[in-house]
Amino acid sequence: MSLAEQILEGNVRAAARLMRDIDDGRPQAIDDLKLLYPHTGNAYIIGITGPPGAGKSTLVDQLTASFRSQGKKVGVVAIDPTSPFTGGAILGDRIRMNRHSCDEGVFIRSLATRGALGGLSRSTSDVALVMDALGMDIVIIETVGVGQDEVDIVKEAHTTCVVMVPGLGDDIQAIKAGILEIGDIFVVNKADREGADRTARELSTMLEMRHADAEAWSPKVMKTEAQRGTGIDELINEIMAHRTFFLSSGTIYDFLRERSQRHFMSILRDTLFKKALLFMAKSGTLDRVVAHMGNYQIDPYSAVEEVVSEIMPDHID
Amino acid sequence: MSLAEQILEGNVRAAARLMRDIDDGRPQAIDDLKLLYPHTGNAYIIGITGPPGAGKSTLVDQLTASFRSQGKKVGVVAIDPTSPFTGGAILGDRIRMNRHSCDEGVFIRSLATRGALGGLSRSTSDVALVMDALGMDIVIIETVGVGQDEVDIVKEAHTTCVVMVPGLGDDIQAIKAGILEIGDIFVVNKADREGADRTARELSTMLEMRHADAEAWSPKVMKTEAQRGTGIDELINEIMAHRTFFLSSGTIYDFLRERSQRHFMSILRDTLFKKALLFMAKSGTLDRVVAHMGNYQIDPYSAVEEVVSEIMPDHID
Numbered sequence: 259m260s261l262a263e264q265i266l267e268g269n270v271r272a273a274a275r276l277m278r279d280i281d282d283g284r285p286q287a288i289d290d291l292k293l294l295y296p297h298t299g300n301a302y303i304i305g306i307t308g309p310p311g312a313g314k315s316t317l318v319d320q321l322t323a324s325f326r327s328q329g330k331k332v333g334v335v336a337i338d339p340t341s342p343f344t345g346g347a348i349l350g351d352r353i354r355m356n357r358h359s360c361d362e363g364v365f366i367r368s369l370a371t372r373g374a375l376g377g378l379s380r381s382t383s384d385v386a387l388v389m390d391a392l393g394m395d396i397v398i399i400e401t402v403g404v405g406q407d408e409v410d411i412v413k414e415a416h417t418t419c420v421v422m423v424p425g426l427g428d429d430i431q432a433i434k435a436g437i438l439e440i441g442d443i444f445v446v447n448k449a450d451r452e453g454a455d456r457t458a459r460e461l462s463t464m465l466e467m468r469h470a471d472a473e474a475w476s477p478k479v480m481k482t483e484a485q486r487g488t489g490i491d492e493l494i495n496e497i498m499a500h501r502t503f504f505l506s507s508g509t510i511y512d513f514l515r516e517r518s519q520r521h522f523m524s525i526l527r528d529t530l531f532k533k534a535l536l537f538m539a540k541s542g543t544l545d546r547v548v549a550h551m552g553n554y555q556i557d558p559y560s561a562v563e564e565v566v567s568e569i570m571p572d573h574i575d
Numbered sequence: 576m577s578l579a580e581q582i583l584e585g586n587v588r589a590a591a592r593l594m595r596d597i598d599d600g601r602p603q604a605i606d607d608l609k610l611l612y613p614h615t616g617n618a619y620i621i622g623i624t625g626p627p628g629a630g631k632s633t634l635v636d637q638l639t640a641s642f643r644s645q646g647k648k649v650g651v652v653a654i655d656p657t658s659p660f661t662g663g664a665i666l667g668d669r670i671r672m673n674r675h676s677c678d679e680g681v682f683i684r685s686l687a688t689r690g691a692l693g694g695l696s697r698s699t700s701d702v703a704l705v706m707d708a709l710g711m712d713i714v715i716i717e718t719v720g721v722g723q724d725e726v727d728i729v730k731e732a733h734t735t736c737v738v739m740v741p742g743l744g745d746d747i748q749a750i751k752a753g754i755l756e757i758g759d760i761f762v763v764n765k766a767d768r769e770g771a772d773r774t775a776r777e778l779s780t781m782l783e784m785r786h787a788d789a790e791a792w793s794p795k796v797m798k799t800e801a802q803r804g805t806g807i808d809e810l811i812n813e814i815m816a817h818r819t820f821f822l823s824s825g826t827i828y829d830f831l832r833e834r835s836q837r838h839f840m841s842i843l844r845d846t847l848f849k850k851a852l853l854f855m856a857k858s859g860t861l862d863r864v865v866a867h868m869g870n871y872q873i874d875p876y877s878a879v880e881e882v883v884s885e886i887m888p889d890h891i892d
Contacts, residue, residue: 292877548835552832565843570887
């Protein structure tokens with residue numbers, strides 16, 4: 259039985275194995291993903307993003323507990339940025355969300371595959387797809403919003419929650435543009451801290467100032483204390499309200515079209531490159547080109563032109 | 576006269592224009608880069624990386640002043656991470672290094688082109704190449720070491736300085752692996768702060784513990800107070816010592832080979848993709864595929880296979 263078939267029967271070990279195959283870039287993983295694809299689209303994907311120290315992991319932990327108490331199965335994809343400075347990814351799955359570790363209705367996976375072919379957002383979407391196929395009702399993607407890569411990741415989510423903390427002070431100016439666009443819900447966590455009301459108010463003002471379409475979703479600012487579980491139920495209600503809007507307004511169709519287009523482009527890019535590498539390795543082209551560049555006989559741009567003319571026929575020009 | 580020719584005559588405006596063309600991804604930029612390529616390899620490239628708040632910009636400013644006092648022309652490529660949270664890139668060229676703004680021997684360029692085709696490290700290497708061709712003796716690449724993208728950038732440098740600050744405390748364990756590998760010189764900046772000696776000592780110990788090849792370069796830990804200019808001359812001496820090692824040990828040949836190979840791969844990847852997009856747009860393949868995916872008639876993986884078989888002929892399999 260293929261991994262895909264085992265996963266569709268709810269086999270958690272098979273899902274873990276396929277995720278490992280995806281990480282390792284094994285070609286057969288693609289065959290399994292293809293088989294799973296028609297059986298996906300059932301999970302609701304929630305993105306949780308925000309700066310380091312905002313308490314995202316604790317929030318995800320509480321959301322997971324809450325969804326579990328409703329009997330929903332929850333998958334968590336935690337993106338640990340592999341910064342050489344912050345360490346990242348060191349925490350890993352093991353010390354994450356210990357209290358759910360014996361719960362079969364929770365599937366947690368940390369990703370730190372920076373530099374992987376296709377990038378982190380591809381790995382994330384593939385892993386979310388496997389969780390979806392495995393029967394998870396909710397998939398939470400948690401990511402530190404530090405760069406474009408992470409911003410791309412939240413595009414995979416149906417509802418994106420941006421988590422902030424009080425005390426950003428004047429820096430709130432700095433978070434304007436990009437961040438206001440990506441959030442469907444804004445969460446001021448650690449709401450017991452001084453300045454929480456001010457941060458929430460400033461965020462609300464900034465959100466109101468946008469010239470939003472009257473028919474568009476208008477994001478709310480919620481307050482939570484994830485550590486104590488305060489505000490979690492209200493947040494879940496708001497997520498569900500956004501979900502209802504998302505499904506009934508037809509936004510979901512744009513979302514699905516854009517997502518499949520993005521996946522297609524990303525896969526196409528890698529596939530062409532991999533095929534070209536194989537060809538060059540077999541034909542000895544790669545060695546020849548590298549030797550020429552080493553001698554400064556040819557610049558990399560011209561070298562690429564030479565190789566591409568061999569690989570792609572003229573008729574496609 | 577082409578931009579390339581003007582740049583080779585030292586025309587700063589032409590250099591700025593070509594950099595803009597590179598940013599915008601204009602195809603003719605490649606022709607200019609090709610013309611410049613044989614005239615490069617003269618600039619010495621120094622990478623400065625480290626966590627936010629380590630004082631990198633001030634250090635770069637001081638290094639620039641010091642190199643200028645030696646009569647050397649200095650180019651600076653400052654990578655501002657475009658984080659939606661930290662703002663980044665907002666500072667830009669204008670408020671950077673004001674005191675050098677009237678000095679024709681200094682060329683400063685901020686890059687924040689996340690998401691650009693080929694990525695940030697490609698843009699960085701292209702901009703450094705233009706500065707090299709323009710006659711800069713030293714090119715300093717300043718980057719916040721937050722992700723793989725930034726780590727890739729320092730690979731463009733001949734000498735990489737990793738800047739730290741005192742007070743990392745126990746977190747120093749977290750910076751181990753990756754960061755020790757990329758630094759040729761380690762700088763403890765803000766050395767007047769409490770704990771500077773301890774941080775320097777811990778770094779030294781960690782560096783000594785590595786099983787280094789006896790013939791390899793052994794990185795030193797330097798202390799600076801960039802704000803006051805303390806330790807800058809010593810740092811420059813150490814950079815020059817590394818340069819001497821780099822050139823005399825033959826390390827430079829490996830460096831050049833790896834760099835041209837890396838550039839070639841990156842350009843190849845983009846070129847194949849761009850050509851494929853053009854073909855698909857002309858032939859209507861793109862619209863057809865997107866429509867099919869929208870209806871869930873085909874998964875993105877199978878869609879790519881179908882398209883690739885049209886684009887790349889069988890004989891290259």
